[in-house]
Structure formats: C-alpha cells, structure tokens
Amino acid sequence: MKKNILSIISFLTVSVVLFSACDKDDGKPVVYYQTQDQMARPAINTVFVDAAEKDVFNTTTPSAQGAAFAMKFKNKLLALNPGYTTNLLGLDATAFTNVLATDVLTGSTTGVTTFYDGTNVLTGRALADDVIDVELILIFGGPMATMNPGLTSDNVGTNDKAFLTSFPYLATPH
Amino acid sequence: MKLKRVLTIGLASAGIITAGILFAADHIDSPAVTNQSTDITDIYVFRGQDQNNLVFVANTQGLLAPGATAAAAFDNNTVIEFNIDNNGDAVEDLVIQGISSGGKMRIYGPIKPSETGNRSRLEGNPTAEVAITPYGSSPSIATGVGGIKVFAGPRDDPFFFDLNQFKKVIAGTAPSFNKPGDDSFKGTNVLSLVVEVPKSLLNATTGKVNVWVETKKKI
Numbered sequence: 001m002k003k004n005i006l007s008i009i010s011f012l013t014v015s016v017v018l019f020s021a022c023d024k025d026d027g028k029p030v031v032y033y034q035t036q037d038q039m040a041r042p043a044i045n046t047v048f049v050d051a052a053e054k055d056v057f058n059t060t061t062p063s064a065q066g067a068a069f070a071m072k073f074k075n076k077l078l079a080l081n082p083g084y085t086t087n088l089l090g091l092d093a094t095a096f097t098n099v100l101a102t103d104v105l106t107g108s109t110t111g112v113t114t115f116y117d118g119t120n121v122l123t124g125r126a127l128a129d130d131v132i133d134v135e136l137i138l139i140f141g142g143p144m145a146t147m148n149p150g151l152t153s154d155n156v157g158t159n160d161k162a163f164l165t166s167f168p169y170l171a172t173p174h
Numbered sequence: 175m176k177l178k179r180v181l182t183i184g185l186a187s188a189g190i191i192t193a194g195i196l197f198a199a200d201h202i203d204s205p206a207v208t209n210q211s212t213d214i215t216d217i218y219v220f221r222g223q224d225q226n227n228l229v230f231v232a233n234t235q236g237l238l239a240p241g242a243t244a245a246a247a248f249d250n251n252t253v254i255e256f257n258i259d260n261n262g263d264a265v266e267d268l269v270i271q272g273i274s275s276g277g278k279m280r281i282y283g284p285i286k287p288s289e290t291g292n293r294s295r296l297e298g299n300p301t302a303e304v305a306i307t308p309y310g311s312s313p314s315i316a317t318g319v320g321g322i323k324v325f326a327g328p329r330d331d332p333f334f335f336d337l338n339q340f341k342k343v344i345a346g347t348a349p350s351f352n353k354p355g356d357d358s359f360k361g362t363n364v365l366s367l368v369v370e371v372p373k374s375l376l377n378a379t380t381g382k383v384n385v386w387v388e389t390k391k392k393i
C-alpha cells in the first residue's frame with residue numbers, strides 16, 4: 001500500500017514537471033491520449049475496408065462507423081460474392097453489413113462466450129474459436145453454408161500451441 | 175541445441191521477412207501503426223475459468239519471432255484501452271486502461287470515462303499493478319481492486335489463420351483456399367495484456383457487453 005502511494009506520488013510528480021495542462025477541478029495535471037489503432041471483430045477492416053481508408057476506419061469511434069461505412073461494406077460484400085443472397089444468420093446484404101459496420105465485439109455476461117459454436121452466435125470470442133472460418137461462411141456460404149465450398153474455410157482449424165485452462169489462458173511464447 | 179539455434183535463426187529471419195508484408199486479425203489493417211508498439215493484433219472476450227468473470231485480452235505487436243521477443247516492450251506513452259458499452263449504443267460506458275511504467279503494467283478501471291471517443295485520460299486511481307513478465311519467465315499475475323486479475327507480457331499469438339492465401343482470395347488472385355492451409359502465425363509471439371474482471375463490475379443489465387480495444391498515444 002505504502003509502495004503504491006509512493007509510486008503514484010512519483011508518477012504525479014513526474015507528470016507535473018512534464019506537462020502544463022491542468023484539470024479545472026482539482027489542479028492536477030491532465031495527460032491526454034489519442035486513438036492510434038482500434039479493433040473489435042477479427043479481420044473486419046482487412047476484408048471490408050479499402051486500403052486508402054484503413055486508418056480512417058481504425059480511428060472512427062464505433063458509434064460513428066455505421067453511418068460512415070455500412071454502404072461501403074455492402075458494396076465490398078457484393079464485390080467479393082456477387083451471388084450473395086442471405087447467409088447462415090438469415091441476413092441479407094444490407095442487414096449483414098449494417099451489423100458488421102459498427103465494429104464491436106459482443107460478449108455475453110450470462111452464458112457461453114463464443115464467436116460461433118453451432119448454437120450461440122457472436123456471444124464473445126474465445127481463444128480456440130475459428131473466427132476466420134465463421135466469417136468466410138457468413139460471407140461466402142449462402143443461407144445453408146453450402147455454397148462456394150473452396151472459400152468457406154482456410155483449412156487452419158487450431159492454434160499451434162495448446163491454450164491454458166487457467167489465467168492467463170494464452171500459451172507460453174515460442 | 176544446434177538444431178534449436180538453427181530453427182530460431184530461421185524463424186527469426188522468416189519473421190523479419192514477413193513482418194514487412196504481413197500483419198493477424200488486425201495486423202493487416204493499420205498502415206499508420208504497422209510495426210509500432212500501438213499496432214493491435216487481436217482482441218478476445220470470454221468467460222473465465224471462474225464463470226463469474228469475463229476475460230479481456232488485447233494483443234499487440236504481432237509476428238514477433240522468438241529471437242525478437244525478449245526485446246519487445248510495451249510503450250510507456252501508449253494506453254491500451256478496453257472500451258465497454260453495456261447498453262447497446264456502441265458508446266463506451268466503462269473503460270479498462272493499461273499503461274506500462276518502470277517494468278510494471280498499471281491498470282485503471284473498469285470505470286466510467288470522463289469523456290468518450292478518441293481522446294482519453296487515465297481514469298481514477300490504479301486498480302491493479304503487475305510486473306511485466308519478461309520473455310522466458312513464468313507468468314507474473316497480480317490481483318487488484320474488486321478481484322480483477324492482470325497479466326502483461328509476451329505470449330504465443332493465439333490467432334491461427336492462412337493469411338497469405340486469404341489475401342490472395344480477397345484480392346481475386348486465387349480461386350480458393352489451400353488444403354491444408356498454412357498458419358501464418360505459427361511460431362510467433364505477441365505482447366499480451368490479459369485482464370479478468372468479475373462480471374458484477376460491468377453493470378451489464380442487458381446480459382451482454384459490446385467491447386472494442388484501442389491503443390491511444392500520449393498527445
């Protein structure tokens with residue numbers, strides 16, 4: 001506890017020396033940090049955003065992404081898969097890209113957390129989830145996940161190291 | 175020993191060669207931050223071993239070859255921020271922030287931020303602090319206010335994906351994936367921040383949270 005207080009004090013002292021901006025409320029120095037990169041659902045930017053706009057997407061706050069990107073996502077989806085009708089979730093191109101364009105990762109606080117496990121959809125992202133296959137199925141697989149079979153799996157289904165069952169869950173480094 | 179060394183050197187060179195071309199789930203998509211400490215590779219959100227907890231994982235600085243991992247470090251001027259929306263409007267109601275300093279990762283939150291969007295400040299008092307685990311050491315784990323648990327340091331990149339073939343498919347230069355595919359991230363490491371939080375701290379009255387991670391640099 002004492003050590004914590006000391007380190008907080010030294011942190012603040014250094015900050016006072018380095019920065020002149022002051023908080024109106026209590027006179028303590030305020031340091032601000034600005035978004036450089038951002039992500040939620042895997043590979044969304046990779047797949048749906050044009051090269052010239054990748055940094056823009058990465059710095060557009062999620063509540064503003066839908067209005068700015070939904071139509072562009074729809075165009076990209078139909079360019080990738082001109083035969084798109086609906087997908088396994090029953091979403092047409094407009095509905096699907098409206099969901100994707102607001103890039104947040106939903107996590108259930110009451111049940112199973114998985115990107116997709118055959119039953120639960122977008123309730124989290126677990127380490128072993130094959131998220132790329134899920135996205136490929138939703139983009140290319142059609143309403144029954146049976147269309148474009150060469151495009152609905154990258155044929156890499158597991159990690160190269162086993163995950164841990166307890167914290168911190170990720171495998172030791174190579 | 176010799177074999178291991180050769181392998182390490184081989185992987186290290188592969189890492190150097192590919193690092194300029196490749197990037198994981200997000201490695202590929204951020205030209206402005208590529209190969210910088212602010213480059214996010216992935217985010218994971220899942221319930222913990224204790225199902226009363228939710229785990230947040232942010233990985234940064236992808237495609238670290240084993241030989242390059244010991245030298246990789248968190249940036250003292252970059253906040254890694256989990257944004258948590260608990261009412262469905264895609265605006266953060268809570269943040270969990272991590273910033274490194276003096277070999278430690280200090281955590282703030284979960285706490286309601288004083289402003290939302292692209293600009294942030296560290297919010298409130300630190301709620302946990304953990305020594306950043308050096309490459310090759312067993313994980314250092316700390317428990318903080320309210321029972322939150324923290325780890326920071328290098329780990330295996332948990333992502334698996336044939337990125338090279340994927341890029342060809344998306345670009346229209348390959349008709350399909352290969353069978354078997356080739357995991358572009360095998361044998362590589364990332365710098366991970368793992369925070370496990372009791373769900374009761376997330377005010378998730380709708381039974382779900384929407385999460386995204388940001389790296390924010392001091393301005």
